[in-house]
Amino acid sequence: MLLRPTNEDLKTVAYYIGRLIVGLGIVFVIPLITALIFKEWDRAVDFTISMLLSIFLGVLLQRLFPSHQDMNWSQGLAVTSISWLVAMLLGAIPLMLSGHYLSYLDACFDAMSGFATTGLALIQNLDHAANSLNMWRHLMMFLGGQGIVVIALTFLVRGTAGAYRMYVGEAREEKVLPNVIQTARFIWLISLIYLAFGTLVLTIIGFLEGMPLIQAFLHGIWIFMAGFDTGGFAPMSQSILYYHSFPYEIATMVLMVLGTINFSLHYAIWSGKFREFFKNIEIRTLFVSMTTLFIITLIGLTQLRVYPNWIADFRKGFYQLISAHSGTGFTTIYAPQFPTEWGYLALLMIIFAMAFGGSACSTAGGIKALRIGIFCKAFLQDLKRIMFPGSAVIIAKIHHIKDIMLEDRLVRSAMVILVSYIIVYFAGTIIGVYYGYPFCDALFESTSAAANVGLSTGITAPSMPTGLKITYIIQMWMGRLEFMSIFILLGLVIARFTGARGRSK
């Protein structure tokens, strides 16, 4: 029986959303400073408006709905799912004010794409965008990749049980460290260290490849944010192809791989447990999956003689595959080249790579290697049960930081998310086909949106139907939060009207 949320429940949700909005308002300071440094006065005004509006709304919510309650499970998850929508609406304001978008919906699309680290974009005239606007676009990816709630946990929320509930709502069940606040801070620490190192490397490469130092630095920091957070936005419309640089491609490939690794594994390696890297089920699954998909992609590309030599096969085939598998969306080819040149086999492998995604508790999207690994292990276990004598006791274990028994409960929870993703991939495909796009292109784009990848066959454009834009926004939102907090939000809405009176714990 569903319990009807009380006014007190709604007040608590509104109060914590208010706190998160204030946090977002403070973040606008970064692009504002960028605008002031580069004397982009019009953009500075845009970011000032966005900052003031966010702070006003955030403080107003806290004043109107003061609450000192800790959050229960449904409140925590509802705060997370609503916060992402509110972040999209507020994050879209400076985008819209910049004049680079046809409509506010297009700006919302890019804001959700940024926060959800997808990388699909409807921005127009990107090559003439201001530095501060690019800073905001890439910062959204960095914040979204770490998790908006992780930011709040680090700076705004004290260590409470409610904090953990918000954290889980953001598709991060794993605690790297015993305390959720420590975990959030570790995620930030690791990201900032990589940020410094990655930006330095990309700046040097950019400079050596002929870019002015300041431009090389700015591109370095932006590409790092979009690469490590498996986002996929780029400051130029050609994405990584703009640089025409093999070293830049290698550096971004390393970033994408680092971004797709579980933060728990980063911690294990940082703690000197190098053997974990080879034993971990996620790494093994990713290795097998990437190798298999790359070999088949290569067969598809060579069969059609898409590229003239092995170097080109690697630079184009492997790069797009890593980009798809890690959920990044950087590309070194033009969107129409996927459907017109790559052929169905290679295209299908890219779709599979996008659908599988990276590691759990990373910045990557998709079903996740851990769930694929659990599914494969459970499948093998069931096969053994059929083949072995009835008296045989079949026990299966997986290794993820520690040895874990493969229990039905674990398999069921992995399967629920796996099936949810597949349903969402196909739901988006059906809507794409309804709007008249070919099945393969629609499947590609829908998977890319729901798995937060950002590769495109060319469907995503300002001219695409409004219904499809809204569909992809919902897919990006659902894919990033991995459904549970959104299901809880829907449950709360339904319970508000049909539930029984009572107090939820």
Added chain:
Amino acid sequence: MKLFVCLLFIICNLVIAAEAAPISSTELIENADLYSGKIVEFEGEAIGNVMVRGDHAWINVKDGVYAIGIWAKKEQALKIKQTGGYRHIGDKVLVTGTFYRADPQQGGDLDIRANQITIIQKGYKRKLTIKRSKFIIAAILFLACFIVIVYPYLIPKRKKKIT
């Protein structure tokens, strides 16, 4: 007969003119196989940076839809004085060169190896203005923020009755 020769001459000239007209980026990318290895003319704005690599350089030229990489000799590329960005509209250039769907020398990039780059229109500074309404909105929001933050401190707190 004379009329027929004249018509033929006009048609031939029209065909030659049509062939010589610059090809759009959409046409090149969507029918890359058709044009690969052929000499094409491509026209657009030079964007980003001229990236010098030894005695050659990369430039990216955009015709409004897609930007295409141009691999040119350094001295040709350095004819471009202004590239497009936030503050500037870049030089408009006409590139004549060999188009490659997947350039074997450039890791499979779709590009044009330029023989000739001609500046057909110089770049210029963009006129950047701020709408006055934005200042008004910012001022209103600043006031609203001030009120909402300071308001609770202006209202005297009710003292709890001690029973």
